[in-house]
Amino acid sequence: MTAAPPPMPRILLVEDDEVIREATQMALERYGFPVDTAADGLEGLEAFRTRRPDLMLIDVMLPLLDGVGLCRRVREESRLPILMMSARTEPVDVVSGLEAGADDYVVKPFEIAVLVARIRTVLRRTGPAAGPAPDSGSAAGQPHRSAVRVIDDLEVDTDAMEVRVAGLPVPLTPTELRLLLEFTAAPGVLMERQTLLSRVWDYAWDADSRVVDVHVQRLRAKIGAGRIETVRGFGYRLRRVP
Structure with a gap:
């Protein structure tokens, strides 16, 4: 019997603009990703704790708790991959998101194919197999080299x-x-x-x-x-x- 494929990573999208939130959710779901959503930073924090996503996609400008603050709160509790979204490209905005612990960022408006590529890249490098293979002996019976x-x-x-x-x-x-x-x-x-x-x-x-x-x-x-x-x-x- 053919083994079932592994489940697609679950994404938590935190975006206050309803049109952008719904359009992005539907587009990501067409690529096969299960997507949960939140409309503000505090709702996003609660969803992170209860839904246990595999990646968070966070807008910088959020009500109640902004995206940078949300990123910091999540990073205090988890090494979960975080991708920030922003329509603002000034260096201070980009740097603030990265300094808060985000792994990467995308600038709005974005093409969904580009966003999906960035999501897959972040997931690939932060997943269990991320990083180079550990050192080992090259042949059976050889001693294991220090790792x-x-x-x-x-x-x-x-x-x-x-x-x-x-x-x-x-x-x-x-x-x-x-x-x-x-x-x-x-x-x-x-x-x-x-x-x-x-x-x-x-x-x-x-x-x-x-x-x-x-x-x-x-x-x-x-x-x-x-x-x-x-x-x-x-x-x-x-x-x-x-």
Whole structure:
């Protein structure tokens, strides 16, 4: 008997504009996604806690609790993938959403095919299989190679997908973890922004590099500001703490 296909990821759409909310819900459902909706930030927070979605799609401008505040509240409780939506493209609005913990953002108006592509990309890189395969012996009977990368007092266990600094666990979002895995795979090597966008965000197209900059800032705040060096005009590299 053929196994049933896995269920489609459930999306929670939080949008106060009724026309946009209903149109986006119907479009996503045509692609097979189950979609729950909420019309304001507080309703969205309650739906997040009761409906247990696989991804949240949050508008920035929401009544009662704005999208940035909602994102922060959700991030305090979960590593759930979050995609922000906004008609405002000023850097401060984009950065505020990303700093609140969003994995990515889309600018309205958007084509539904583009939105679905971004949703699938976020789900793919934050799912259980996200990240590179753990280190292992290349043949049966060979000893298992260490899966723990150690740089000074920073330890990254690529089997357990756990991070410790000075022996203490550091909670990272899936996107932050993938970013750190790229840095620790090649300490001291310059990582250009477009390379990181391709490897961490799976973007083959030219995307906004601000998403990289903000996630690097969030990662620095968690593992130590001096560990990731900015190479102005090019990108970043992981260095040892003196």
